[in-house]
Amino acid sequence: xxxxxxxxxxxxxxxxxxxxxxxxxxxxxxxxxxxxxxxxxxxxxxxxxxxxxxxxxxxxxxxxxxxxxxxxxxxxxxxxxxxxxxxxxxxxxxxxxxxxxxxxxxxxxxxxxxxxxxxxxxxxxxxxxxxxxxxxxxxxxxxxxxxxxxxxxxxxxxxxxxxxxxxxxxxxxxxxxxxxxxxxxxxxxxxxxxxxxxxxxxxxxxxxxxxxxxxxxxxxxxxxxxxxxxxxxxxxxxxxxxxxxxxxxxxxxxxxxxxxxxxxxxxxxxxxxxxxxxxxxxxxxxxxxxxxxxxxxxxxxxxxxxxxxxxxxxxxxxxxxxxxxxxxxxxxxxxxxxxxxxxxxxxxxxxxxxxxxxxxxxxxxxxxxxxxxxxxxxxxxxxxxxxxxxxxxxxxxxxxxxxxxxxxxxxxxxxxxxxxxxxxxxxxxxxxxxxxxxxxxxxxxxxxxxxxxxxxxxxxxxxxxxxxxxxxxxxxxxxxxxxxxxxxxxxxxxxxxxxxxxxxxxxxxxxxxxxxxxxxxxxxxxxxxxxx
Amino acid sequence: xxxxxxxxxxxxxxxxxxxxxxxxxxxxxxxxxxxxxxxxxxxxxxxxxxxxxxxxxxxxxxxxxxxxxxxxxxxxxxxxxxxxxxxxxxxxxxxxxxxxxxxxxxxxxxxxxxxxxxxxxxxxxxxxxxxxxxxxxxxxxxxxxxxxxxxxxxxxxxxxxxxxxxxxxxxxxxxxxxxxxxxxxxxxxxxxxxxxxxxxxxxxxxxxxxxxxxxxxxxxxxxxxxxxxxxxxxxxxxxxxxxxxxxxx
Numbered sequence: 213x214x215x216x217x218x219x220x221x222x223x224x225x226x227x228x229x230x231x232x233x234x235x236x237x238x239x240x241x242x243x244x245x246x247x248x249x250x251x252x253x254x255x256x257x258x259x260x261x262x263x264x265x266x267x268x269x270x271x272x273x274x275x276x277x278x279x280x281x282x283x284x285x286x287x288x289x290x291x292x293x294x295x296x297x298x299x300x301x302x303x304x305x306x307x308x309x310x311x312x313x314x315x316x317x318x319x320x321x322x323x324x325x326x327x328x329x330x331x332x333x334x335x336x337x338x339x340x341x342x343x344x345x346x347x348x349x350x351x352x353x354x355x356x357x358x359x360x361x362x363x364x365x366x367x368x369x370x371x372x373x374x375x376x377x378x379x380x381x382x383x384x385x386x387x388x389x390x391x392x393x394x395x396x397x398x399x400x401x402x403x404x405x406x407x408x409x410x411x412x413x414x415x416x417x418x419x420x421x422x423x424x425x426x427x428x429x430x431x432x433x434x435x436x437x438x439x440x441x442x443x444x445x446x447x448x449x450x451x452x453x454x455x456x457x458x459x460x461x462x463x464x465x466x467x468x469x470x471x472x473x474x475x476x477x478x479x480x481x482x483x484x485x486x487x488x489x490x491x492x493x494x495x496x497x498x499x500x501x502x503x504x505x506x507x508x509x510x511x512x513x514x515x516x517x518x519x520x521x522x523x524x525x526x527x528x529x530x531x532x533x534x535x536x537x538x539x540x541x542x543x544x545x546x547x548x549x550x551x552x553x554x555x556x557x558x559x560x561x562x563x564x565x566x567x568x569x570x571x572x573x574x575x576x577x578x579x580x581x582x583x584x585x586x587x588x589x590x591x592x593x594x595x596x597x598x599x600x601x602x603x604x605x606x607x608x609x610x611x612x613x614x615x616x617x618x619x620x621x622x623x624x625x626x627x628x629x630x631x632x633x634x635x636x637x638x639x640x641x642x643x644x645x646x647x648x649x650x651x652x653x654x655x656x657x658x659x660x661x662x663x664x665x666x667x668x669x670x671x672x673x674x675x676x677x678x679x680x681x682x683x684x685x686x687x688x689x690x691x692x693x694x695x696x697x698x699x700x701x702x703x704x705x706x707x708x709x710x711x712x713x714x715x716x717x718x719x720x721x722x723x724x725x726x727x728x729x730x731x732x733x734x735x736x737x738x739x740x741x742x743x744x
Numbered sequence: 745x746x747x748x749x750x751x752x753x754x755x756x757x758x759x760x761x762x763x764x765x766x767x768x769x770x771x772x773x774x775x776x777x778x779x780x781x782x783x784x785x786x787x788x789x790x791x792x793x794x795x796x797x798x799x800x801x802x803x804x805x806x807x808x809x810x811x812x813x814x815x816x817x818x819x820x821x822x823x824x825x826x827x828x829x830x831x832x833x834x835x836x837x838x839x840x841x842x843x844x845x846x847x848x849x850x851x852x853x854x855x856x857x858x859x860x861x862x863x864x865x866x867x868x869x870x871x872x873x874x875x876x877x878x879x880x881x882x883x884x885x886x887x888x889x890x891x892x893x894x895x896x897x898x899x900x901x902x903x904x905x906x907x908x909x910x911x912x913x914x915x916x917x918x919x920x921x922x923x924x925x926x927x928x929x930x931x932x933x934x935x936x937x938x939x940x941x942x943x944x945x946x947x948x949x950x951x952x953x954x955x956x957x958x959x960x961x962x963x964x965x966x967x968x969x970x971x972x973x974x975x976x977x978x979x980x981x982x983x984x985x986x987x988x989x990x991x992x993x
Contacts, residue, residue, distance in 0.1 A: 217829065218842065218844055218845050222867065224905050225865060225869070226869050226901070230903065230951070230954065233951060234951035234954070237950075237951055243955055243956075243959055
């Protein structure tokens, strides 16, 4: 009891008299003019989907937070095709010593009612658009208002917070579906963009304080002035000049003064509306930017590199993205991006910057219906991969999607041959499991068709490949020792070197015959399948 | 971090201490009378800190711990501003921005007897001195100094009171004079009473002056000396208007 007595804020007689006498000379204790509003600053929640619809408003020392949420309810019987809007004010005890936790006094109720009247009865928020199934399911919008610091004029600040939160709130899009057309499907935000609420106009509350002398009127009273003032009027107006609601308490004031106040309120409301809209615009544009960023990073993960990243790479990553969609290898992509992320973090941990995969190739035009990529190009790219590989720290990130896609692409055209060894090396890093399976089938059929052409393949080419594979093996072993700390990749490495050993073995044996071409493939197939 | 002092070998003066630190060892200082200010406690021979803050020393023998908060912890011999809340038979209940209400005995005035008990309205601002301040008990206040003279204590008329942190009020009372007050005093004439419990009372001839002084002091909380003067130069524009108005009157 004593503690509570000690904690309440008290007004001295000196203050009271001073405020009144100063106001007679049109001086306010914080230096403002009588009709000057304090600075308003509006901050929104982070641009994350779950934090849409929250705003914090600072009006001088007063701080209020508004949060908007929505859920499904059954509509009221007398309004079956309208959604509902409800305001829940909460006066936190940290805002003012006189606020108590739990249900707070009549000032809280009054505040809630004023804002509610301004929003609902002036039809600022379109409730008919909130109806999903008439008579059964509508959206119920809930606005929570939390008072964080009481520096006077809570109503105005809370109103601005509610409006800002409403304008930035997004509800998930839902449509009717199902067998009988009565099922409601809520689309998650990743699938379809959430929708904003339809707000027709912004009703702004402006508080006026009247003092003993009739001519003394102030706008936006501070908490000292609030304790001293004799009468109060809160006019909710909008920028179009409509008066949405008026709340008057305390001493009587003449009609002339009321009319003056209302006119003043309309001009002030126009200013505040501009401010709110500007803040919401800035928030929306940042949100849109965030969205774009999120999507490009998802695609661009294939390319790892900082200052070496050229336009080519970016172009490739975009095209790669398109191609991923076309091939519908979504699972592969996610696996790939995960994998790449893991690789990236690994290399970051090792702290080498130069471990970028150097794309020596020119910007590849990924038009599948043009002439295909030829073997020379493929060899060159593979060789370049190997050289990059040799200087790269990361042994497993050799064959990225563009390379593999290149193979798929010219397999489709069947313009040139694919040496199986090369193909299997490419696929055998456990990276593109699905792709591997597809390519296995393709090459199987290809080999059936192109068996005759094998005779024309010169051993030179195979030697070239063997050297490449030897290099790879050497680098693989090198990397193998380095990569001891990295668990899963070690296995792949060993598999690699094993495969490399087998292939080199094969190559050394002698000029290729048809049987040779067939057998190793089968053996490798088994090995590959066992390793996978 | 440690400031070597001539009197003691390892000194914590002017350095940050936390509750529990033994800041003075009395066994090493013989035949000295030491006055302990706020935030210090004596345990036999060791003086330990009870508050977190900076240990300060003023000649000849006063030690105390300084820290800035919004709430006030009553300490003996502090001069504060209190607001009358209630009057009882024996004492007035005064709000001093502390954990408990202060008691101002009805007779604690110069020449105070049972016949001439002053009547204070609820909400009167008083300039007071803390006589007793013990943990858990209501502090006892007085409107006289130690010798029984009035010495400016008592009710403050007119003017305007505003609240600050305890650190700022100490800065305002420091000597040499704090830059804000000095600069303001050069241009304006006003009367000021600073309570160590974070309350400041200002009075001047015109309300303009009062508002300017109050806002200048409130804004100078986080500024350094040089910044305060810069801030005041910006305020000088409005001060010119104030001066013009004053001369008109």
